[in-house]
Amino acid sequence: MQVDTTNTNPQDIVKNSVSNIAGNSSAGEMSNMFLELLVAQIKNQNPLQPMDGTQYVSQLAEFSNVESLQGIRQNTSSGLDYMSSLTVLEATKMVGQSVDVKANSIALEKDGSVKGLVNLDTPADSVTVQLYNKNGELVEEKELPYSGVGALRFEFDNQDAGGYAVRAYTTTSGVPKQLETWLSGDVERVSVGATPQDILLQIDGLGNFGLTEINQLA
Structure with a gap:
């Protein structure tokens, strides 16, 4: 990623870019982008009014928060994928059972x-x-x-x-x-789609039903 350093306000460089970093980037890409932003900020600061250390620490804390949120999002996505796989697995186990x-x-x-x-x-x-x-x-x-x-x-x-x-x-x-x-009726077959919401159970003599339409195991 190339950082646009035409903005003469160093703080605006970080503020305008943090949301882009948090978008769809991985943790490694986020770290590289932050280093580029930090270098651009130092490079474009006013030599007569240089930023003090507390401003850098504040921006580092802001980036750390964004990085943490990114990690949470990725972990949540992985957890949802895992739960979807478990749902599909449990649905296939229902073949032959009465519902x-x-x-x-x-x-x-x-x-x-x-x-x-x-x-x-x-x-x-x-x-x-x-x-x-x-x-x-x-x-x-x-x-x-x-x-x-x-x-x-x-x-x-x-x-x-x-x-x-x-x-x-x-x-x-x-x-x-x-x-x-x-x-x-007995579950004869399970049709699996792209998501757990697309799972259909073919029930003997009754037709096709979604997982949420089942009251309980008979």
Whole structure:
């Protein structure tokens, strides 16, 4: 880097250049640039009014602060890269595990069970879950054992292959209220993009979901 010494004010040379040094330079480049600035400052000082030592110490302290911030930024960047790698690694380990995702329909490729959960944020008199086939016909209905606010799991066993929809609702003082349903499925494949936000889990019978869309391991 060449230092422009046309500025006759030595202090302005440092002030106008410190922000540029802190930009995208490495620690070694920053040190070299500071030495160039220091030489330019001494070279352009007024011989009748030379700078005293305290001014140099002050500028050295300012540069040290910038260098420290640069180190923190580089360490933070390295830490984020490491965390991203760990996230990808953990995501790939989920293949074959069963997870819960927010959904109300599922396609069974073979005979099996339709299972999941509902979350209750307020007390209710009863909780009912219904299973419908692809024609909209009610296949089965269950009233879940109520134990208070929290998660209640359900499962419809021995269902034929095909498409199904799940509806759930609570009843309080005779007034029904629909609930969101979370269905369970096995992670079949993990697609990894450029960042952890691009990671998609392909879940059997349910489709593709991001990591943040998973409620918990089933």
